[in-house]
Amino acid sequence: MDFRYLPxxxxxxxxxxxxxxxxxxxxxxxxxxxxxxxxxxxxxxKPTSEYELKQELTKMAAKNANLxxxxxxxxxxxxxxxxxxxxxxVISRQEFYTSYTPYxxxxxxxxxxxxxxxxxxxxxxxxxxxxxxxLYDGGTAVVEAVNLSAGQTKKKKILISSAVHPEHRQLVxxxxxxxxxxxxxxxxxxxxxDLDHLEKEHDEDTAxxxxxxxxxxxxxxxxxxxxxxxxxxxKSMFVVSSNPLALGYLTPPGEFGADIVVGDTQxxxxxxxxxxxxxxxxxxxxxxxxxxxxxxxxxxxxxxxxRGFVLVLQTREQHIRREKATSNITSNQALNAVASxxxxxxxxxxxxxxxxxxxxxxxxxxxxxLAEANLSAAFSGAYFNEIVVxxxxxxxxxxxKLFEKGFVxxxxxxxxxxxxxxxxxxxxxxxxxxxxxxxxxxEMGDINNG
Amino acid sequence: xxxxxxxxxxERSKEGRNGYNLPALDVPEVNLEEEVGESYVRxxxxxxxxxxxxxxxxxxxxxxxxxxxxxxxxxxxxxxxxKYNPVINEDVVRLxxxxxxxxxxxxxxxxxxxxxxxxxQVHLEEITGMDEITLQPAAGSQGEWTALMIFKAFHEANxxxxxxxxxxxxxxxxxxxxxxxxxxxxxxxxxxxNKGLVDVEDLKKVVNENTAALMLTNPNTLGxxxxxxxxxxxxxxxxxxxxxxxxxNLNAIMGYTRPGDMGFDAVHLNLHKTFTGPHGxxxxxxxxxxxxxxxxxxxxxxxxxxKDGVYDFDYDLPQSIGMVKTYYGNFGxxxxxxxxxxxxxxxxLKKVSESAVLNAxxxxxxxxxxxxLPFTQHCKHEFVISGNKQKKQGVTTxxxxxxxxxxxxxPPTVYFPLIVDEALxxxxxxxxxxxxxxxxxxxxxxxxDETENNQDIIHSAxxxxxxxxxDETRASRKPVLRWNAEA
Numbered sequence: 035m036d037f038r039y040l041p042x043x044x045x046x047x048x049x050x051x052x053x054x055x056x057x058x059x060x061x062x063x064x065x066x067x068x069x070x071x072x073x074x075x076x077x078x079x080k081p082t083s084e085y086e087l088k089q090e091l092t093k094m095a096a097k098n099a100n101l102x103x104x105x106x107x108x109x110x111x112x113x114x115x116x117x118x119x120x121x122x123x124v125i126s127r128q129e130f131y132t133s134y135t136p137y138x139x140x141x142x143x144x145x146x147x148x149x150x151x152x153x154x155x156x157x158x159x160x161x162x163x164x165x166x167x168x169l170y171d172g173g174t175a176v177v178e179a180v181n182l183s184a185g186q187t188k189k190k191k192i193l194i195s196s197a198v199h200p201e202h203r204q205l206v207x208x209x210x211x212x213x214x215x216x217x218x219x220x221x222x223x224x225x226x227x228d229l230d231h232l233e234k235e236h237d238e239d240t241a242x243x244x245x246x247x248x249x250x251x252x253x254x255x256x257x258x259x260x261x262x263x264x265x266x267x268x269k270s271m272f273v274v275s276s277n278p279l280a281l282g283y284l285t286p287p288g289e290f291g292a293d294i295v296v297g298d299t300q301x302x303x304x305x306x307x308x309x310x311x312x313x314x315x316x317x318x319x320x321x322x323x324x325x326x327x328x329x330x331x332x333x334x335x336x337x338x339x340x341r342g343f344v345l346v347l348q349t350r351e352q353h354i355r356r357e358k359a360t361s362n363i364t365s366n367q368a369l370n371a372v373a374s375x376x377x378x379x380x381x382x383x384x385x386x387x388x389x390x391x392x393x394x395x396x397x398x399x400x401x402x403x404l405a406e407a408n409l410s411a412a413f414s415g416a417y418f419n420e421i422v423v424x425x426x427x428x429x430x431x432x433x434x435k436l437f438e439k440g441f442v443x444x445x446x447x448x449x450x451x452x453x454x455x456x457x458x459x460x461x462x463x464x465x466x467x468x469x470x471x472x473x474x475x476x477e478m479g480d481i482n483n484g
Numbered sequence: 485x486x487x488x489x490x491x492x493x494x495e496r497s498k499e500g501r502n503g504y505n506l507p508a509l510d511v512p513e514v515n516l517e518e519e520v521g522e523s524y525v526r527x528x529x530x531x532x533x534x535x536x537x538x539x540x541x542x543x544x545x546x547x548x549x550x551x552x553x554x555x556x557x558x559x560x561x562x563x564x565x566x567k568y569n570p571v572i573n574e575d576v577v578r579l580x581x582x583x584x585x586x587x588x589x590x591x592x593x594x595x596x597x598x599x600x601x602x603x604x605q606v607h608l609e610e611i612t613g614m615d616e617i618t619l620q621p622a623a624g625s626q627g628e629w630t631a632l633m634i635f636k637a638f639h640e641a642n643x644x645x646x647x648x649x650x651x652x653x654x655x656x657x658x659x660x661x662x663x664x665x666x667x668x669x670x671x672x673x674x675x676x677x678n679k680g681l682v683d684v685e686d687l688k689k690v691v692n693e694n695t696a697a698l699m700l701t702n703p704n705t706l707g708x709x710x711x712x713x714x715x716x717x718x719x720x721x722x723x724x725x726x727x728x729x730x731x732x733n734l735n736a737i738m739g740y741t742r743p744g745d746m747g748f749d750a751v752h753l754n755l756h757k758t759f760t761g762p763h764g765x766x767x768x769x770x771x772x773x774x775x776x777x778x779x780x781x782x783x784x785x786x787x788x789x790x791k792d793g794v795y796d797f798d799y800d801l802p803q804s805i806g807m808v809k810t811y812y813g814n815f816g817x818x819x820x821x822x823x824x825x826x827x828x829x830x831x832x833l834k835k836v837s838e839s840a841v842l843n844a845x846x847x848x849x850x851x852x853x854x855x856x857l858p859f860t861q862h863c864k865h866e867f868v869i870s871g872n873k874q875k876k877q878g879v880t881t882x883x884x885x886x887x888x889x890x891x892x893x894x895p896p897t898v899y900f901p902l903i904v905d906e907a908l909x910x911x912x913x914x915x916x917x918x919x920x921x922x923x924x925x926x927x928x929x930x931x932x933d934e935t936e937n938n939q940d941i942i943h944s945a946x947x948x949x950x951x952x953x954x955d956e957t958r959a960s961r962k963p964v965l966r967w968n969a970e971a
Contacts, residue, residue: 037832039568041917042839050846050918054862059838062845062862063740065709070746076739078607081829084572091823095581097596099589102580110588111810118504120537122578124544129551132569134561134894135766136551139956140949141889143490144551145765148544151493154966158530164965170622170768173810181666201810208784208806212633212667254524283516285526307577308597309587309811310622311768323963329766334959341489342951346960352625352662353900357671362662365623365756369764376544379493380503382534387526389506391516399511416520433590445588468510 037081101306101442105470107400109420109461110250110445111172111199111298112306115279116389116465118380121303125373135329135365139344140336145368146343149331152371155378159278159386160295161288162317166328168371169314169363172298173202176244176275177209178316178327178361179294183242183271184215185360186325191239195220195227197249198275200450206244215241225253225413225422233263240270242294247276247287251447251459252397252420253413257290265291277301278315280418282390294318303377304370313370323347327361392464393419400462400471407479412457420461422447422454426482429458435481441474490550490950493543494967497533503540531969550950551765552894558920560847562866562897562909563657563705565735565757570827573760573820582819587811591796598795601812602788604822605772611825611833612731612751613744614774619813620784624732626808627752627771628663628699633805634750634775634782635697635726636667641782641803644724647696651720653682655706655901657730660699669696676903680706680859687719695725702729702746703736703864705901705909707844717747726750726779734758735913736841736865739834743774750775759821770817784808839914840865843921847912850925854932858904866911868904879935879942881906886953887934889946891927 042050047059056062082090106114125131129144136142136149149167156165169175180192192210194203196219203219210217218235221228227245236243243264247255257274264272273294274287279301281287287295300312318326324347332346352359381389397419401411404423412422425432429446436443444461447454462471517525535543552559559566577583585594605617621627632650639647650664651672661671672690677683681704691698698720702710710716717727729743729751735758743751755761756769763769775783785804786797797812828836841864848857848867856870871881885895885908897909912921934942946952 037828037835039570039828039915040832040835040839041915042842046918047842050842054842054845054849056845056862059842062841062864065711065862066737066741067711067714070714070741072613072739072741072745076830076833077610078830078833079603079826081832082826084827087823087826088572088576091576091600091826092579094596094600095576095579097594097599098581098585099593100580101584101586106586108586108588112586112588114584114586116506120503120540120544123541124548126574127545127548128553128555128569129548130553131574131764132553132555132566132762133551133765134559134564134566134763137897138552138885138889138895139954140886140946140951141552141894142550142765143950144547144549147490147492147550148547148765150965150967154492154494155530155532157966158532161530168767170626170814171810174622174626199810201807204807205810208633208808211636211805212629214668254520258523281526281530283526284520285524286530305583306586307583308585308594308815309813310809311770311814311816312810313768323965330963330965332959333964334955336952336954338952340951342954344954344956344959346956346963346965348960351658353658355662356658357661357665359658359662359665362625362629362659362666363623364625364659365767365769367764367768368766370768372544372765375493376540379533379535379540379543380537381532382497382502382504383529383532384502384534385504385506386532387529392506392509394516395509395513396511398514398516416524430590437590437593442586442589442593464507467507471511 104440104442106442107444107460107462107474108442110459112309113301113461113463114306114465115301115463117303117305118377120380121373121376124376125369130372131369136345139342143342146331148372148375149368150343152375153331155375156315156317159281160317161286162295163320164323165315165317166326167331168366168368169316169328170367171310171312171314172275172296173205175296175314175316176202177205179273179296180206180242181213181361182325183273184213187241187269187271189239189241190215192217192242193220193232193235193240194244195246196222197227197251198244198246199250225251225415226255229259229263236263236267238267240267242271242273244273247274248280248418251422252417254416254418257287261291279390282386283394299374302374304373311367311370313367313374325360327363328366389464396464396466397421397462400460403471403475404478407475409478409482419463420459422457422459425456425458428456432481436477439477441477490546492967493533496535496539496543499534501534501536503535503537557892558916558924559894560896560910560912561894562911563732565911565913567760567913568915569760569762570824573823576823577816577819595795598788600819600822602790602795604818607825608753608772609774611738612774613742614751615777616780616783617772617774618783618787619772619818620809621771621773622809622814623769624752624754624771625659625663627773628659629667630784630808631728631750631752631773632664632667632669634779637782637805638779639696647694649694650696651690651698653700655704655903656699657705657732660730680708681710682716684712684715687716691719691723695723697726697728699728699730701733703733706859706868707863707866708859709864713746732757733865736837738837739830740837749779755817755821760824761817761820768814768817770814836914843912843914843916847910847921847925851928854929866909868907868909870904871906871908874935875906877935878939881908883942884931887931887942887945888927890948893924893927
């Protein structure tokens with residue numbers, strides 16, 4: 035078999051071994067003791083030619099029902115949005131996708147500037163002054179907010195709303211075991227955080243209060259009221275996990291007194307791709323700047339006084355601080371941050387607002403039409419682009435029938451909220467046309483009443 | 485004379501321009517403000533740029549021209565495995581059946597995705613010698629942390645929750661001690677000996693009844709194989725601890741030995757290193773971990789299962805440490821790694837390691853006359869030299885790094901590992917030709933010459949980059965982390 039990624043020829047090998055002073059390449063591996071050697075060949079599928087492999091993987095991919103063929107009303111944290119063509123052309127440039135973390139700034143100004151622009155855009159959207167250059171995803175960003183809060187306040191109690199994404203709550207619980215933190219999940223009331231429960235639990239041991247805005251059920255949490263409660267304990271941190279697209283229309287958490295705002299920029303230019311990679315963001319106040327996990331890019335000048343960018347505040351990081359670092363995070367999601375930046379640049383000041391409003395308008399149309407088909411929304415509060423409806427039968431059964439008609443139905447809330455058995459979480463984004471919504475509503479009505 | 489600043493996208497903005505068309509509003513419009521309430525309606529719009537599509541593309545093309553990728557030139561960044569990122573990977577991951585699928589679709593509608601994950605796991609199990617792989621961790625450091633949390637759960641399940649110490653060599657990657665700390669362990673350091681290997685006598689001293697695990701990369705960060713690995717495993721196991729393999733350096737040993745053969749109990753892999761992720765300018769990566777049979781019950785959930793050719797997720801794992809990353813990990817990176825492994829097979833992967841080691845030794849012998857080589861035995865896929873000789877003459881390792889840029893070479897990793905002064909850590913990878921290696925050797929030796937007779941050209945380097953040396957101290961003292969309109 036020929037290997038097109040391996041350029042060393044037999045002649046090269048002979049010349050190189052001579053220079054090294056070794057008889058064979060085996061000699062270079064002679065330091066591996068016999069008793070730990072594999073002693074056989076690896077048992078893997080055979081090497082595959084480019085053509086055959088592409089055929090095989092194309093077929094494998096085709097076994098998946100994809101969102102370009104099916105009309106999706108599934109959201110629950112991952113959304114099917116319009117991705118401008120510019121995005122993929124930008125991130126397909128090898129200088130972006132093959133490069134390493136920009137530790138040599140003179141050679142990597144492009145990446146550094148792109149990160150600086152990303153930080154600025156997220157700062158604008160969230161109305162928070164300090165933003166890092168991205169984290170793995172929205173869920174791990176919540177975990178990092180918890181870690182920062184616990185470290186900063188030296189307190190152990192974490193109050194997290196049950197209306198925060200269920201998987202994000204699970205990540206927090208997993209991580210809490212490492213840090214020995216107590217996680218209290220706040221009850222729901224009409225699809226939002228129960229503020230009475232929050233008031234009751236919020237005490238001098240509380241490190242952080244975490245809510246999602248809009249929350250997992252689509253509802254818009256009353257951040258103003260929540261902040262009033264959080265402020266009663268001056269030390270505890272107010273953490274808001276926020277879909278940045280919603281902030282094109284909604285007042286940003288930074289204006290409601292949030293200490294930390296996190297979320298995922300998947301809504302801007304990143305395909306669903308089975309849940310990852312997406313792109314977490316982390317925004318906070320100036321006071322907490324030096325405690326923030328991950329990387330920052332800062333502006334500076336070169337020897338000639340020309341503007342340039344470098345990684346800054348690296349003394350917080352593990353490659354210097356080792357066990358005393360603020361976090362063990364090494365990589366960020368630079369390439370996806372570039373993708374989101376390109377999408378945010380294309381949309382610009384007006385487009386983000388327009389797209390946000392389109393989501394809201396279309397979601398309201400879906401809600402109203404479903405109500406006419408006897409499928410009323412479960413909650414009465416204000417919402418962004420997702421609604422909850424109660425069905426007369428199991429969601430999985432309804433989804434199976436919807437799938438036969440070319441739809442990917444909504445999220446089965448009963449999977450994670452026992453009290454919401456037979457409840458479906460339905461997302462409507464800007465790319466759903468009236469025609470598609472009408473067809474979906476008709477099928478929903480027929481299946482539910484059938 | 486200074487060049488003009490390359491504009492920020494915000495500085496290209498002009499009111500009234502736009503780079504988008506959204507679908508039209510085709511449903512009856514309702515009053516949103518009435519429903520949401522006035523105080524929840526955003527008053528000041530985010531100051532995002534207003535640019536047309538050409539301006540946007542010129543901006544990002546301009547930025548990319550001010551960046552350096554693997555296709556731009558040689559990138560011997562030690563520990564990072566900057567090998568060629570095959571373009572077929574990029575085609576495969578963009579197939580709509582991989583890129584446009586939702587994590588909460590019914591599993592019957594995403595059998596291809598599950599099949600890929602399952603088969604990738606099977607391949608990685610064989611490559612590492614582990615009994616089960618999870619693809620969930622987003623990156624190597626998250627993999628480290630996940631495995632440590634598994635060790636913690638394992639020890640607790642055995643009534644040994646007092647085991648709170650993790651042993652880490654002084655040559656280890658900084659992530660190792662940091663992950664251990666985040667997982668709630670106390671870090672204990674074990675020294676290296678004068679051969680650059682873990683001092684086994686010192687290991688015996690630090691191991692005790694509180695030992696939870698030893699974290700090790702093999703070959704280590706000096707590019708040297710820990711020849712006493714079997715003894716080390718025995719010492720740690722005898723004390724009741726677990727062995728953790730940091731897979732950052734797996735590129736050196738594929739098909740020769742496996743972490744499982746060396747006695748490791750858990751392993752992480754950096755799919756963006758060894759298996760052509762790619763690196764993306766800092767991420768996304770992917771850091772699956774593998775574990776032995778006895779640790780399987782503690783793996784993060786869900787795990788992928790297969791029965792009679794039907795794939796599914798299993799969430800029913802009562803002893804699981806829980807979820808560590810949303811959904812199922814960085815699927816898009818895993819698709820690329822799978823494509824790479826299937827291209828090469830066992831035969832190709834072994835050749836990868838053979839060539840990676842050959843290339844590193846060839847460079848090492850080509851520069852050892854002019855640079856201090858602290859450890860002289862054959863290396864594996866990378867090696868570390870010291871710039872001590874040059875420093876005595878007034879040229880630091882940082883200077884050497886900047887001078888390399890003039891030759892379209894990305895500098896090696898510098899000042900790491902910490903146990904070598906003025907370190908330059910060089911990892912050529914297997915995808916580079918002998919001609920490229922010769923160019924690098926000649927350049928390094930030319931810089932050694934210049935250190936003796938033309939230092940100015942080194943101190944004033946880099947000469948060809950878009951900016952000169954940057955004031956990093958100023959940047960960190962008063963950080964400017966975003967653009968401001970009024971500035």
